[in-house]
Amino acid sequence: MAEASERRRLVKTVIGVALIGIVACRGSSRQSEAQGAAPPPESEAPVALNPDVPIAYPPALFERKVEGDVTLRLFVDSTGKLIPESTRVAEPSGYPALDSAALAGAPALKFAPAKRHGIPVATVFLQPVEFRQVGTTRTGTVTLPPPPAPALTPVLPPAAAPPPAPPRPRPVVRPPPDTTRADTTRVRADTTRVRPDTTHPEVPQHTKPYQNVLETIGWTPLIRINAVTRGIRTPVYAKAEFFNPGGSVKDRIGLAMIEAAERAGKLRPGGLIVEATSGNTGVGLAIAAAVKGYRCIFTMPDKMSQEKARLLRALGAEVIITPTAVPPDHPDNYIMKGRAIAAAHDNAIFADQHYNPVNPDVHYHTTGPEIWEQTDGKVTHFVCAPGTGGTVSGAGKFLKEKNPQIRVVAGDPVGSIYTGYARTHKKGDGQPYKVEGIGGDKIPTSLHWDVIDEWVVVSDKDAMQMARRLSKEEGLFVGGSTGVNVVAALDVARRSDDPTALVVTVLADTGERYLSKVYNEEWLRENQLIDDSRPTVARLVAAKTGDAPPLIHVAPEASVRQALNLMTTYNVSQLPVLEDNDGVGAVSEQALMARAIGQPKILDSPVRDVMDPPFPVVDAEAPVSLLTTLLSRTTPAALVRRNGKVVGIVTRYDLLHQLAGIH
Numbered sequence: 001m002a003e004a005s006e007r008r009r010l011v012k013t014v015i016g017v018a019l020i021g022i023v024a025c026r027g028s029s030r031q032s033e034a035q036g037a038a039p040p041p042e043s044e045a046p047v048a049l050n051p052d053v054p055i056a057y058p059p060a061l062f063e064r065k066v067e068g069d070v071t072l073r074l075f076v077d078s079t080g081k082l083i084p085e086s087t088r089v090a091e092p093s094g095y096p097a098l099d100s101a102a103l104a105g106a107p108a109l110k111f112a113p114a115k116r117h118g119i120p121v122a123t124v125f126l127q128p129v130e131f132r133q134v135g136t137t138r139t140g141t142v143t144l145p146p147p148p149a150p151a152l153t154p155v156l157p158p159a160a161a162p163p164p165a166p167p168r169p170r171p172v173v174r175p176p177p178d179t180t181r182a183d184t185t186r187v188r189a190d191t192t193r194v195r196p197d198t199t200h201p202e203v204p205q206h207t208k209p210y211q212n213v214l215e216t217i218g219w220t221p222l223i224r225i226n227a228v229t230r231g232i233r234t235p236v237y238a239k240a241e242f243f244n245p246g247g248s249v250k251d252r253i254g255l256a257m258i259e260a261a262e263r264a265g266k267l268r269p270g271g272l273i274v275e276a277t278s279g280n281t282g283v284g285l286a287i288a289a290a291v292k293g294y295r296c297i298f299t300m301p302d303k304m305s306q307e308k309a310r311l312l313r314a315l316g317a318e319v320i321i322t323p324t325a326v327p328p329d330h331p332d333n334y335i336m337k338g339r340a341i342a343a344a345h346d347n348a349i350f351a352d353q354h355y356n357p358v359n360p361d362v363h364y365h366t367t368g369p370e371i372w373e374q375t376d377g378k379v380t381h382f383v384c385a386p387g388t389g390g391t392v393s394g395a396g397k398f399l400k401e402k403n404p405q406i407r408v409v410a411g412d413p414v415g416s417i418y419t420g421y422a423r424t425h426k427k428g429d430g431q432p433y434k435v436e437g438i439g440g441d442k443i444p445t446s447l448h449w450d451v452i453d454e455w456v457v458v459s460d461k462d463a464m465q466m467a468r469r470l471s472k473e474e475g476l477f478v479g480g481s482t483g484v485n486v487v488a489a490l491d492v493a494r495r496s497d498d499p500t501a502l503v504v505t506v507l508a509d510t511g512e513r514y515l516s517k518v519y520n521e522e523w524l525r526e527n528q529l530i531d532d533s534r535p536t537v538a539r540l541v542a543a544k545t546g547d548a549p550p551l552i553h554v555a556p557e558a559s560v561r562q563a564l565n566l567m568t569t570y571n572v573s574q575l576p577v578l579e580d581n582d583g584v585g586a587v588s589e590q591a592l593m594a595r596a597i598g599q600p601k602i603l604d605s606p607v608r609d610v611m612d613p614p615f616p617v618v619d620a621e622a623p624v625s626l627l628t629t630l631l632s633r634t635t636p637a638a639l640v641r642r643n644g645k646v647v648g649i650v651t652r653y654d655l656l657h658q659l660a661g662i663h
């Protein structure tokens, strides 16, 4: 009891100090060694903690709550070394950018530097922990009990045939152990979860302010797909790239391509960024350009969503729409046009995502390591459809380097030339398709074919339907190309049929960009991308029985006698009068008979002289319900038009039959 209250008192003391060194050991011998350590020399005094100033590197500071109010603070100098009072350790971080070999020293504390949301952070594995208070009114130590293992070990299914364990990067700050809980939660019943508890994530997000929005790019969540995978034993997870500030995976390359151009001296303050983009890369570039003060011009094919162009303009970019239906080498092709604009300006770059090595490279350094870390190295399949190929090539390469047994699978829309090229190495002819951002009709150098083990071709219809299901059944509001990824991922998962495998795919962008397409039933219907059970006028016409042609009509110059003969022959009681495929009038058996009885001569008069006003016209795709309001005793029929042409007629009689279910 006394020990506990002393501990609590010291804990409070630790919180109150501004400068704290940390000494950590794995065993008691280490502890005593640490307790004997000298205070830091004045010249190497750690930076003062100011909670309003986010961690900057260099010098860097690691800070984390460990127990109740206790905060661990760890100081790192500009070379990545822990400052003297913090005992240091070497553990390969797996991140070439920050080589933790620099952290040479006693292996008392495991330390791995990395970047999270652009901010350098450190992962510390402590057991037990001692705090030393430095240079203030009081000195003391606090020893925490050993952390329970689950805090450091995500619970995963045991691998069927475990691959050779590669060294694991630990780029994420792991949460401190929950010392208030007994260590009984080590293994959960649901052994397929990547993280033990997805409702209350282990790693608190956004605990520090950011200097600008660019620092929030990357480290997107990995989310399990649950509903659309029903009946499939292999777990499927998806990297939710729509969490990036620009709503897509392309934020990663937007920032990276600009910073690479800056480093190479190709882009100087006030410069111009030009790109041929279907939207998302433009958003990524525009966000970075807005923060950094560059001008942007984007060229974009006209098949792309209006929302995307509006969004780019909202972010301050200029957008030039080019025709989709031109060959890739045509000057009006969006890439050719973008290049020409950049070439015509000074201090301008063409970002060139299809041919820029920075594109796959940034996925090699971010997306791949994140997936590896988030699955604790248990990923067995990575599924992603290439557009430029940057994502699948970069992340796929990283994952294969970590574990050569990982299979990289590319989804591809029907109509893209990629799958054929992968097989034959010949550039075939593409066909138009509707999903945006993926597939292609040219061969980009950012697509590294050797990384991809397998291709899965997915139709527009399946992709759109899957995107809509993901929104409705998983709460994941995504674009059509994500539908390709998930359809392909489910195909892989189904074939693998292995609860110990782990498929990862990509939720590439937000569905908000496709409200007028993927999420617009009219557009889907127009493009035959929806299974529509709703009764339409066209269906009513098609359901008509008998041998009569779909449209029996007379010309205005035909005689009344001919019109009556036609009605008798086909057993109909009214006829439209058409001229140049346009309804100019209508005649009915009842009206003609009535007049002919009084004036027999009228039988030889042209229909034009006696006809009534024309029937109304309805579109073939209009719902049948429209006819119920339109047709009446005085309006007994309507003409049916498809693609501007009158193709049929529906009558009250047809409608009554349909409503009564008579066929």
Ligand SMILES: Cc1ncc(COP(=O)(O)O)c(C=O)c1O
Pocket: 249, 280, 384, 385, 386, 387, 388, 389, 390, 391, 392, 436, 437, 438, 479, 481, 482, 485, 506, 508, 509
């Ligand atoms: C909208 C969208 N953009 C881009 C990509 C892939 O990007 P890239 O191959 O250009 O890296 C995907 C892949 O799923 C996507 O759906």
